[in-house]
Amino acid sequence: MDTVARLVDEKPLVIFSKSSCCMSHSTKSFLRGFGANPTIYELDQMPNGQQIERALLQLGCRPSVPAVFIGQQFVGGNNTVMGLHVQNKLVPLLMRAKAIWIWNENMVAEKPVVIFSKSSCCMSHTIKTLISSYGANPTVYELDEMPNGQAIERTLVQELRCEPSVPAVFIGQQFVGGAEKVMSLQVRNQLVPMLIRSNAIWVWNRT
Numbered sequence: 001m002d003t004v005a006r007l008v009d010e011k012p013l014v015i016f017s018k019s020s021c022c023m024s025h026s027t028k029s030f031l032r033g034f035g036a037n038p039t040i041y042e043l044d045q046m047p048n049g050q051q052i053e054r055a056l057l058q059l060g061c062r063p064s065v066p067a068v069f070i071g072q073q074f075v076g077g078n079n080t081v082m083g084l085h086v087q088n089k090l091v092p093l094l095m096r097a098k099a100i101w102i103w104n105e106n107m108v109a110e111k112p113v114v115i116f117s118k119s120s121c122c123m124s125h126t127i128k129t130l131i132s133s134y135g136a137n138p139t140v141y142e143l144d145e146m147p148n149g150q151a152i153e154r155t156l157v158q159e160l161r162c163e164p165s166v167p168a169v170f171i172g173q174q175f176v177g178g179a180e181k182v183m184s185l186q187v188r189n190q191l192v193p194m195l196i197r198s199n200a201i202w203v204w205n206r207t
Contacts, residue, residue, distance in 0.1 A: 003048065004055045008069045012099035013038040016056055016067040019045060023078045024066040030081070031068075034091065035151030036099045071097030088158050100151055107152075108170045112200035113138040116156060116168040119145060123179040124167040130182065131169075134192060136200045172198030 008014045013031065017024035019042045031038055043049035043065060053064045059074055061067040068075045070093050075081065084090040094100045108114045113131060117124035119142045131138050143149035143166060156162040160175055169176045171194050176182060185191040195201045 003052055004059070007041060007052070008039075008072050010072075011039045011069075012036075012071060012097040013094065014041070014069040015039070016041050016043060016052065016065055016069075018043050018065050021065050023063075027066040027068065027078045027081055030085075031094075033150055034094060034100050034154060035148030036094060038099070070094060070099060091155055091158055100148070107139075107141065108173050110173075111139045111170075112136070112172060112198040113195065114170040115140050116143060116152065116166055117141065118143050118166050121166050123164075127167045127169060127179050127182055130186070131195070131200075134195060134201050136195055138200075171195060171200065 004016075013036050015024070015028055015031070015038045017028060017040055028038065028040060041052070043053050046052065056064045056067045059067070061074070061077055063077065066078055066081075068077065068081055075084070075093075081090065084093065091100070113136050115124070115128055115131070115138045117128060117140055128138065128140060141152070143153050146152070153165045156165045156168050160168070162168045162175075162178060164178065167179055167182075169178070169182055176185070176194075182191065185194065192201070
């Protein structure tokens, strides 16, 4: 047990695996898909691998691999990880452990307008053009050009219920919505006042 505790200490995400185990490979690939960079221990390649495997079995991990620890806490095997994902609990767990860095950490902080976009998305282009036409200079993240873009996209869908995932617009650090919501605000003459309040644009009646 002490050996396992030392191996997971101060590591946000740890996976005990075997290089020949297909379920271990699946779990590693799945968690990396969120932008995580897990510490991997391949038990069949470690001198004390059998000792560690016995300790994992004592923790209740059956089969012994994959065994996933998030934030130094034993989570479980592949079925548990998938279950957390289905319940929309996996991403928050990874976030709290600082295993993944996504939009709500720093990407929207202190930025008056942020647009999550894809370079190939015509609606994203429309919203970027619309907001820029008012004199705003939005911070734009093109998810299809970012290494952790898929992880961010999953979070936009799962945590904010943003469907489709892009464009996703934040004004004054608050999530506004997608293209339909932004266009609705414009029609109701509410978009410009919102941009003014967030200091995204400067107009004559602010002086």
